[in-house]
Amino acid sequence: MDLRKDFFIFIFISTLGLISGELSATNKKLEWFVGRWRSEFGGKIVWPTVPTMTYGEELIVLEAPMAKSTNVQFLNFSARAWSHTTKDHFHDEWGFITVDPNGNATLMTAGNNGFTTYExxxxxxxxxxxxxxxxxxxxxxxxxxxDDLRRTFIRHDDNYMEQLLEMRTATHPKQGYLEHTRIIYTKQKEL
Structure with a gap:
């Protein structure tokens, strides 16, 4: 029994218990995105300086309580990725996403790979x-x-969603983006 893992799961589930149950008017634009999405081996990593490999990932986006101090509802965002072949853990991302009245989304994440992003x-x-x-x-x-990053989510239908991550580092490419990861998730019935 791993007490630290059990404690972490307890805290995460307890936090989810605070869900308001209803999306704010602006976050209703993300209704198609909310839920638990999973791919066991549908991801592919490509980059000039690393070997091409497949991976799995679970993405969870859930309603969160309204922040009374700002009157803004953020959605909880988490992603956990692993190697398809070795089952080694790749990385986690935890964060929040919201939509403003103009339809613009903001995603803020912190990862156990040492990065924080504001997109x-x-x-x-x-x-x-x-x-x-x-x-x-x-x-x-x-x-x-x-140096730069572009993340695209596309829901293909009620059961499938794709994520494409393109980026530019200090060495590749000199301008524009290169595809880094692509994954197709299946929507899970339970949370």
């Missing part, structure tokens, strides 16, 4: 494209500095 973009029916506005990283990270 903004437009929400359309069944599609959201976010671009990096700011990034923070721990000083001893071994990864190449990420």
């Amino acid at each position: 903004v973009g437009e929400v359309q029916p069944n599609k959201m494209v976010l671009v990096l506005k700011d990034i923070g990283r721990i000083s001893f990270s071994r990864d190449l500095p990420v």
